[in-house]
Amino acid sequence: MHLRKPSITEWLITLPSLIWLFILFLIPTLIVFAIAFKPPDPWGGIGSGWTLDTLRSLANPNYPPIVYRTIGLSIGTTVICLSLALPTGYAIARAPAKWRRILLLLIVIPFWTSFLIRIFAWKVLLHPDGHLKQFLVFLRLADEQSMLLYRPEAVLLVMVYTLLPFAVLPLYAASEKFDFRLLEAARDLGATPWRAFREVFIPGVRRGLLTAVLMVFIPALGSYIIPDLVGGPRSEMVGNKIAQRTFVDRNLPHASALSAGLTLAVMAPMLVVLMLQGRRRDALET
Amino acid sequence: MFRYVAALFMVAGLLTGCGERKPVLHVYNWADYMKPSLVRQFEEEFNCRVVIDTFDSNEAMYARLRAGASGYDVIFPSTYMVQIMQEQGMLQPLNPDLIPNTAHLDPAYQEMAADADCTHAVPYMISNAGLAYRADSVEDVKPSWAMLDRTDLRGRMTMLDDMRETIGAALKYLGYSLNTRNVEELEEARDVVIRWKRNLAKFENEQYKNGIASGEFLLVHGYNGDIMQVMEENEHVVYIVPEEGVSIALDEMVIPVDARQVELAHAFINFLHRPEVAAENTEYVFFLCPNAAAYELIDDELLNDPSINLEPEILARSEVIEDLGEDNRLYTAVWDEIKAAR
Structure with missing residues (x-):
């Protein structure tokens, strides 16, 4: 397979989106990276000259717990979302066509309500005097004093809730294209249903899985509003620290350095995925 | 534009x-x-x-x-x-x-x-930043920042997510100026806030108003005018000015x-x-x-409402938060440690 040289028309069609990305994504990102090397002034502005002090101050011993928590919560969210979305995508793809549409609609319906309102709904659900709490107390799973909100577990729960559709949709799309006769073939050759699912279905929807990982992990890393609203004093994530540096500490270079770090952290999984997909393409070509 | x-x-x-x-x-x-x-x-x-x-x-x-x-x-x-x-x-x-x-x-x-x-x-x-509590759920209320040490209210209290206000409350509790540049006083205040933090549901600047109105929180650190607006609608909410002094x-x-x-x-x-x-x-x-x-x-x-017009002796112990220029960093460092503490 040889790549054709793109024609002028193709260039012209791509140009608007390239310009869009260049002006609204690439340039601002580079500015953020540049500000990270500028000194702050005590009035919230950006000083003149260049410095590496801000980068050095990232060695602050208070950061590692926040970074670990951010990565841990993001990985946790991704793993839970994928393990819920994989059977869901499979089930929707195998459902009769009439049902399939309704199920997909049910996945999308929550988006009709504002994201913020849905988070506030969780605050009502998990209210310390709410029905859920009383039910848990009744089941002796919680006592009167225990808190459902304002802890890292609450952040994890709401992140999974928020990001789950972003895992279900690509997995459904991949499952829909999957040839389910392969599963039957595997069964005919003696595989147990679980083994067929694991060794035939999962590799078959690999691309969907990779997309789902990116769609969940990246927004999870940059979470700010969820830990802010349902998190407690021990649920701070990198996003919250960036907000604090910007608004409270009036230290834009420090906020920029943290943002730049987050951008790099987000790019790493994307590069891995690109490499994995590239290797697969090479393998197909040879 | x-x-x-x-x-x-x-x-x-x-x-x-x-x-x-x-x-x-x-x-x-x-x-x-x-x-x-x-x-x-x-x-x-x-x-x-x-x-x-x-x-x-x-x-x-x-x-x-x-x-x-x-x-x-x-x-x-x-x-x-x-x-x-x-x-x-x-x-x-x-x-x-x-x-x-x-x-x-x-x-x-x-x-x-x-x-x-x-x-x-x-x-x-x-305005001033003091404490508000739910009169229907909290007993033995003292007008003091020491209320934040009440372990029976653990998980149902909030403090402002504002380093100057919250560290300032601890400085007042210890009897220091809330504009201090003294590192030792700040470290003492840091330890107090970390102790209080174990009892807090969260640091919160906006939602404490809804939270105290709905009974989600039983004691909150907030601004008097904001709390009084909540009190207009909810008779169970009471504002107190801690006697150690407040930020004005x-x-x-x-x-x-x-x-x-x-x-x-x-x-x-x-x-x-x-x-x-x-x-x-x-x-x-x-x-x-x-x-x-x-x-x-x-x-x-x-x-004559003492939460609007502070009593003279409390007023004498209260201070306005000043900008500390370069020394804001001292507060930022302490605040980072508070946020990171377990």
């Missing part, structure tokens, strides 16, 4: 002014911080139009001005932000002859202002260097300090306008 908007307003003014062009005063203020009918009264009396734009934090307002927003005639920053803006040469000197009503200012509060002689800023309203915030009125309606801006500041106007405004927003002549006109119950 803002010039553009201002130009649009001018065109709109031309179109609706029936041939007569009324001057437009552009005001940049906190939300819900002025009785609307008073603005109408000013417009009629001075034959002008007032356009009010709002901000939700000093930092947001400052960032917007630094980014080039212009065309405001009167701005309402807090004391520490007045200091920063003054140092940055963003304010113009006030003409005392145009604001004779500053004579009514309450000297007790005037000392706390960024500029005691009103050369570039005039105080507008006073003073919002002031300033005229930026690039103001267009300088005379009208002076007239507006002077208008808001007319005793009858100041009294009416205070009764509407539940914050105190430090205008001694207005006190006689304010409803006694409101004026």
Whole structure:
């Protein structure tokens, strides 16, 4: 397979989106990276000259717990979302066509309500005097004093809730294209249903899985509003620290350095995925 | 962009002014911080139009001005932000002859202002940050910051997500100045906040109002006017001023260097300090306008409310948060440790 040289028309069609990305994504990102090397002034502005002090101050011993928590919560969210979305995508793809549409609609319906309102709904659900709490107390799973909100577990729960559709949709799309006769073939050759699912279905929807990982992990890393609203004093994530540096500490270079770090952290999984997909393409070509 | 908007307003003014062009005063203020009918009264009396734009934090307002927003005639920053803006040469000197009503200012509060002689800023309203609790669920209440040590309220209390307010509360609890630059005092305060943090549901700046109203939180650290607005609707909520002293915030009125309606801006500041106007405004927003002549006109119950008008001995132990310039870093470092602590 040889790549054709793109024609002028193709260039012209791509140009608007390239310009869009260049002006609204690439340039601002580079500015953020540049500000990270500028000194702050005590009035919230950006000083003149260049410095590496801000980068050095990232060695602050208070950061590692926040970074670990951010990565841990993001990985946790991704793993839970994928393990819920994989059977869901499979089930929707195998459902009769009439049902399939309704199920997909049910996945999308929550988006009709504002994201913020849905988070506030969780605050009502998990209210310390709410029905859920009383039910848990009744089941002796919680006592009167225990808190459902304002802890890292609450952040994890709401992140999974928020990001789950972003895992279900690509997995459904991949499952829909999957040839389910392969599963039957595997069964005919003696595989147990679980083994067929694991060794035939999962590799078959690999691309969907990779997309789902990116769609969940990246927004999870940059979470700010969820830990802010349902998190407690021990649920701070990198996003919250960036907000604090910007608004409270009036230290834009420090906020920029943290943002730049987050951008790099987000790019790493994307590069891995690109490499994995590239290797697969090479393998197909040879 | 803002010039553009201002130009649009001018065109709109031309179109609706029936041939007569009324001057437009552009005001940049906190939300819900002025009785609307008073603005109408000013417009009629001075034959002008007032356009009010709002901000939700000093930092947001400052960032917007630094980014080039212009065309405001009167701005309402807090004391520490007045200091920063003054140092940055963003304010113009006030003409005392145009604001004779500053004579009514309450000297007790005037000392706390960024500029005691009103050369570039005039105080507008006073607030303080104390504690509020649910009278239906909390017993044995003492007016003290020590309430935050109550383990029976664990997980149902909040403190402000604001390093100066929250570290300041601990400094007051320990009997130190909340503007201290002494590292040892700050470390002591840090340990107190970390101890309190174990009892907190979260650090919270906005949702504490809903939280205390719904009973989600039983004790919150917040601003008196905000809590009093909740108290209007919920009889179970009570505000207390900790006896160790509190932080007092003073919002002031300033005229930026690039103001267009300088005379009208002076007239507006002077208008808001007319005793009858100041009294009416205070009764509407539940914050105190430090205008001694207005006190006689304010409803006694409101004026003597110790959460609005602090008792003299508590007032003596209270302070206004000052900008510490370079030394803000000391607070940032302590705040980072507090946030990271387990």
